[in-house]
Amino acid sequence: MSHAMPQRRGEESAPSTERLAIGINLAADVILAVCLLFFLFDARRYPMLPLDIAAWALLLAVVTLTQLGAARRVRLPTSWWTIARIVFGAVIVLDVFGVLDQVGNGVSGPYPTAAIGVGSGIAMFATAHQRERSITLAIAALGILLAVDIVVTAPGALDPDLAPGIVSLALALAPPIVGVATVRAFRNMVEFQSDLSQAKGTTSAAATSLGQTASEQLVRLDMQAEQLLDDVASGRTPLPLSESLADSASTIATQLRMNLVARKSETWLHHALTESTVFGAISTIDDPDGLAASLAPDQRDGLLTGIWMLAGDGERVAQALTVTVRRNNVGAQQRLAVTLELIGVPKRRVDPAAWQAISRVGRYTDVYSTPTLRVDVDCALDLVADR
Structure with a gap:
């Protein structure tokens, strides 16, 4: 099932990107499942379990609605990405405070699991017609918040609890970073190959001809010349032409000659x-x-x-x-x-x-x-x- 977000109004469809989303979102789902399992195994050790349960409930709700929206089973608002970012922020806060009394007391945790899963949630929007800059800013914000949490809970540079925190940070940031990089590379490749295919169309055309841009300009000039001649023939424009109309006719003629001359060398x-x-x-x-x-x-x-x-x-x-x-x-x-x-x-x-x-x-x-x-x-x- 493709998890790409529904296409927004005015945007071109990108079925290839949506198919690419299947692999990205599948990897994100796997990481989410692993984080959820860690949470369930350590649930009895959380000092403020209700906060962590609320964090996971919010995260799973956003992920589920995003996937249902991609499958067109529900209609999501156009501001869904904004809503999701707000919810992701709430998930991080709830999860961090839910384990704040225990993290740092032992290498075994428990650690914020829902906050780590937020990275996978962000990754699902990489193929959802969102601007890459907004996705990057969300990744940076997630990284900063988790890094601050690591520094607060494991202040010593050689503290043994620092290593699991770094692993958690990498696990949180890897899915969205890989997703954005993959989508960017894919779009560049598609644009590159599409441009080459369009250019190859010229190899079977006439040896010397007008290009697409020049053809559009020639059509425009032809319409202007035809309109001027029709106005003169119908009497709407009296002869001799006024100075402004004469200058306009001269400009049209000059541009037509330039197009004809350019055709010989272009x-x-x-x-x-x-x-x-x-x-x-x-x-x-x-x-x-x-x-x-x-x-x-x-x-x-x-x-x-x-x-x-x-x-x-x-x-x-x-x-x-x-x-x-x-x-x-x-x-x-x-x-x-x-x-x-x-x-x-x-x-x-x-x-x-x-x-x-x-x-x-x-x-x-x-x-x-x-x-x-x-x-x-x-x-x-x-x-x-x-x-």
């Missing part, structure tokens, strides 16, 4: 990189003659895959990426020289599959001089490639 490679959400901000394409359009579809796919695998892995991305394309004619054979320069990518971190992808483009050599990785590719042109 190849599939330009659109694949500059419109990428991952590499758009760091990419520079030096291909004034639009030579990348001459590459065959398989070469395009290999070059694009190689660039993506060289420049990032979803977690870490290059600081700068420059792609240069020039002619490299040898005799009667037409060839291209493609140079990739990446800053901030250690060669030891490069996936071997990246070199396999680059080899599909042509013969390559690589040189690494901190912090720049340079890859020179000599590729033969397929004269029947889509132009």
Whole structure:
């Protein structure tokens, strides 16, 4: 059963993240069960047992309602995360005060168990469309409260009771920290692969074309020009045009010419990189003659895959990426020289599959001089490639 929180209004569905929540929440449930067993075994030793029972009742209520809400068996309020944090705070206070007279008197405890289980409760919200910052702040608050409890109850640096307290702290913080890290890595990977899939769509498109951004701009300009012409034809706008309308028409014409000129040099490679959400901000394409359009579809796919695998892995991305394309004619054979320069990518971190992808483009050599990785590719042109 997936324990992810229900989707809030205005947010995109994330079924993959919800499936990921199954494993995270299962691990959290196991830790909760272990903490509950420890509590039941030591129940007779708690000096203020009603406080600890109340703490566990509140914790289990929040966890149960969260899971029922994820299964859409109950409807939770939109402020459920806020309510849960308040309840978690109450659980920690009740549980700590419930054992305050005994902790530190012996290595065997008893120790706050419900307070440790709060970490597992927080972990359940890692995949619940909550902001990572709010989850991190909740983890930090839990860690600080438990650390203070350890210091108060085991003040000596070499006190034997300090070790179980540290273990308890680690047991409390590990589930939410691992949950947040896992979800972050998963989302980065999905975004990275989605961006690559979208970019690969350009390899089968026309060699030179308008990208998505330029296409939207062209549609807007076309509508403005059509509206102006229709107004003139219908007589709503008299001739000669006023100075403001003339300036507007001139601007539209200039932008249309710029789009048409750009189409000759903005190849599939330009659109694949500059419109990428991952590499758009760091990419520079030096291909004034639009030579990348001459590459065959398989070469395009290999070059694009190689660039993506060289420049990032979803977690870490290059600081700068420059792609240069020039002619490299040898005799009667037409060839291209493609140079990739990446800053901030250690060669030891490069996936071997990246070199396999680059080899599909042509013969390559690589040189690494901190912090720049340079890859020179000599590729033969397929004269029947889509132009």
